Structure formats: C-alpha cells, structure tokens
Amino acid sequence: MGTAQAAWPADQPIRIIVPQAAGGTNDTAARLVAVELGKALNQSVVVENRPGASGAIGMQAAVQSRPDGYTLAIASDTATILNAVRSDMPWQFKRDLTGVSMIADQPIVVAASARSPYKSLANLLEAAKEKPGSIAFGTSGLGTSQQVAGEWLAREAGVQMTHVPYKGGGQAITDLVGNQVPAAVLGLAPVIGQYRSGNVRILALTSENRNAELPDVPTLRELGYKDIVLTQWVGLVAPKRTPPEIVQRLSGEVARILAQPEIVRKLKESGLDVRPMPAAQFDVFLARTVDQWQHLISTLSLRLE
Structure with a gap:
C-alpha cells in the first residue's frame, strides 16, 4: 500500500x-x-x-x-x-x-389487512379469480423483488391482480392497515410491527423455510408454489x-x-x-x-x- x-x-x-x-x-x-x-x-x-x-x-x-x-x-x-x-x-x-x-x-411476505375478509392465501386468490383485476396488492415500488414475487404468484395461481407501487414500504403499510389496499407483498421488516399489533395478517412467506418469528405462517412452497423462493x-x-x-x-x-x-x-x-x-x-x-x-x-x- x-x-x-x-x-x-x-x-x-x-x-x-x-x-x-x-x-x-x-x-x-x-x-x-x-x-x-x-x-x-x-x-x-x-x-x-x-x-x-x-x-x-x-x-x-x-x-x-x-x-x-x-x-x-x-x-x-x-x-x-x-x-x-x-x-x-x-x-x-x-x-x-x-x-x-x-x-x-428478510423474507418477503404476502399480507392482508385485518379489516379485509382474507384470512388465508387461498381466500385472497379465490377472490382474485372470481373478479379478475379487482384485487390490488401494494409494494414499496416499481422494479422491486416484491413486485416480482407478486406478479410471479399471480401468474402461477392463474389470476389477475393489480399492482400498486408505493414510494416506500411505509406508505404501503399505512394503506394496508386502513384497507385502502386489501393486500400487500412486502419485506417482513415494515410489516412485522403491524402484524404484532393485529392490524395486518401475514398469509404466506417467500422464504425456503418458515420464519422463527412467524411459526404459524406457511411458505409459498408449502402451499404448492414450490418455485417461488425469494x-x-x-x-x-x-x-x-x-x-x-x-x-x-x-x-x-x-x-x-x-x-x-x-x-x-x-x-x-x-x-x-x-x-x-x-x-x-x-x-x-x-x-x-x-x-x-x-x-x-x-x-x-x-x-x-
């Protein structure tokens, strides 16, 4: 040197x-x-x-x-x-x-507002199948791994969902809690606090294995989407x-x-x-x-x- x-x-x-x-x-x-x-x-x-x-x-x-x-x-x-x-x-x-x-x-999570009727991923996807494009999912922005995960899941499930990109996870979470957007695909970090407070439901994870903080939440692999690991x-x-x-x-x-x-x-x-x-x-x-x-x-x- x-x-x-x-x-x-x-x-x-x-x-x-x-x-x-x-x-x-x-x-x-x-x-x-x-x-x-x-x-x-x-x-x-x-x-x-x-x-x-x-x-x-x-x-x-x-x-x-x-x-x-x-x-x-x-x-x-x-x-x-x-x-x-x-x-x-x-x-x-x-x-x-x-x-x-x-x-x-951190894993990416598929979450729903606690004010929404969606208590499982199956509930959410069934609603999306019944009314194509009517279910929106928020992410922290365009071109994120969250958008990839959401679009990939919709494709694998054979449904149409509307992507709503926000300028950061904080804004997406605010609208999710208020049910302005019924679902979101976000990193665990901005979601975990509202999940612990009971304001959102976490329906699935994109990780390979379950998360120790969320032992009851299944992975997408467990739910049949074996390729979606992000x-x-x-x-x-x-x-x-x-x-x-x-x-x-x-x-x-x-x-x-x-x-x-x-x-x-x-x-x-x-x-x-x-x-x-x-x-x-x-x-x-x-x-x-x-x-x-x-x-x-x-x-x-x-x-x-």
Missing part, C-alpha cells in the same frame, strides 16, 4: 450512501452498522441518504466517488434487479462496484478500485459487528436476520444475482414498470 492508503482511515469521515429515504429497512441496517463501524475504526462514519429513481441516483453517486475507502454504499436486491432490467444504466455491479459484506436479509437482502459495497486491503479490513469489521448479540437483537426486532458474508463471497453473490434476475424476469416475461 502507498503511504496515503497505509494511513487509512485518516482523520476524514467515512460516508455510507443509502440510495433510499431515511427510516426504511436499508437505512436502519446502515445506521446500526455505521455507529459500530465508527467505534471500531475510531472514526466518524456518517449515513447519507440519496433516494430517487429506484435507488439509481444513490448508486451512481457511489460509483462516481473516489475509490479510497471513504465512500461506501448500501446495496440491495432492488439494485441488482435494476441492473438486470436496465441495460442503459450508467453503472453496473460487475464493472463498477465491489462487495464488502452482506449485512442481513428474499430481500441488504449489504455494503465500495467503488470498484477501492484497495483490497481496505475492503478486507472493512469486511472483517462488519463481520465482528454482526456477531454482537445486541446488533443481532436489534436487526431481528426490525424483521431482519443477520447474514454476514465476506467480501470475496459477496462479490460473487452480487454478479450471480444480477444474472439470476435477468434469467427469471426474461423467463416469466415480467414487465417491471
């Missing part, structure tokens, strides 16, 4: 760009990690929210930053979908970003030419942070499961995930717009 790199981290703040608004799942994970990373490095670590264009604006800001270890970004499943379906994107995971560490993941995830990335020594240091620190029982507990309370993944493995995961989304979306002929 050169002299400047060897001094990393110098007396200069490290920023973590979150390509979504404050208060969401990715922002929560970023802020938990930022606080602990600052302690570990004895350095100021700040979270900078750069929402817009389904996350493209924030990711572009990260890519255009100097690869010196002082700019990181939060990546998620939505960002890899964006890369998979938009060939005109000025940034690409494989070319412009390197993985630092996965942080956590999770939402959040991780940390850096601009591509960030020195490998810095990437490895950051990856190791994040792994130590995610091993702290208090961090595990806080993420779990938010509906997130800790999923540490070292830099090299996460880098491979990112490239593979973009390819998998391209194949899935093409195979299903989904239009994420």
Whole structure:
C-alpha cells in the first residue's frame, strides 16, 4: 500500500450512501452498522441518504466517488434487479462496484389487512379469480423483488391482480392497515410491527423455510408454489478500485459487528436476520444475482414498470 492508503482511515469521515429515504429497512441496517463501524475504526462514519429513481441516483453517486475507502454504499436486491432490467444504466455491479459484506436479509411476505375478509392465501386468490383485476396488492415500488414475487404468484395461481407501487414500504403499510389496499407483498421488516399489533395478517412467506418469528405462517412452497423462493437482502459495497486491503479490513469489521448479540437483537426486532458474508463471497453473490434476475424476469416475461 502507498503511504496515503497505509494511513487509512485518516482523520476524514467515512460516508455510507443509502440510495433510499431515511427510516426504511436499508437505512436502519446502515445506521446500526455505521455507529459500530465508527467505534471500531475510531472514526466518524456518517449515513447519507440519496433516494430517487429506484435507488439509481444513490448508486451512481457511489460509483462516481473516489475509490479510497471513504465512500461506501448500501446495496440491495432492488439494485441488482435494476441492473438486470436496465441495460442503459450508467453503472453496473460487475464493472463498477465491489462487495464488502452482506449485512442481513428478510423474507418477503404476502399480507392482508385485518379489516379485509382474507384470512388465508387461498381466500385472497379465490377472490382474485372470481373478479379478475379487482384485487390490488401494494409494494414499496416499481422494479422491486416484491413486485416480482407478486406478479410471479399471480401468474402461477392463474389470476389477475393489480399492482400498486408505493414510494416506500411505509406508505404501503399505512394503506394496508386502513384497507385502502386489501393486500400487500412486502419485506417482513415494515410489516412485522403491524402484524404484532393485529392490524395486518401475514398469509404466506417467500422464504425456503418458515420464519422463527412467524411459526404459524406457511411458505409459498408449502402451499404448492414450490418455485417461488425469494428474499430481500441488504449489504455494503465500495467503488470498484477501492484497495483490497481496505475492503478486507472493512469486511472483517462488519463481520465482528454482526456477531454482537445486541446488533443481532436489534436487526431481528426490525424483521431482519443477520447474514454476514465476506467480501470475496459477496462479490460473487452480487454478479450471480444480477444474472439470476435477468434469467427469471426474461423467463416469466415480467414487465417491471
């Protein structure tokens, strides 16, 4: 390493760009990690929210930053979908970003308002079959893994449902609780609080196995939709030419942070499961995930717009 790199981290703040608004799942994970990373490095670590264009604006800001270890970004499943379906994107995971560490993941849930008559997935799909297009499902936005899950389920079930994209999971949950939209396909994190309060019903999960927090909720696989297995995830990335020594240091620190029982507990309370993944493995995961989304979306002929 050169002299400047060897001094990393110098007396200069490290920023973590979150390509979504404050208060969401990715922002929560970023802020938990930022606080602990600052302690570990004895350095100021700040979270900078750069929402817009389904996350493209924030990711572009990260890519255009100097690869010196002082700019990181939060990546998620939505960002890899964006890369998979938009060939005109000025940034690409494989070319412009390197993985630092996965942080956590969560299942996607199919939920219904407690004010609605739908007490099971079968109830919901039967209603959709009786009146094609009359049942709407909300998601946190266009081009999300939630939209993929909802459209995929409707196709497999042979029903027509209307997708209602919101600007974030918070707005979708508000309308779900009020029964303005009878159903939603969302990550567990924004739903779990209202589920615990009895305001929404969780009808099914897209995970491979049942969730320990929801032992009575079946997976879509159990209900006969064996191919629909999806999770939402959040991780940390850096601009591509960030020195490998810095990437490895950051990856190791994040792994130590995610091993702290208090961090595990806080993420779990938010509906997130800790999923540490070292830099090299996460880098491979990112490239593979973009390819998998391209194949899935093409195979299903989904239009994420």
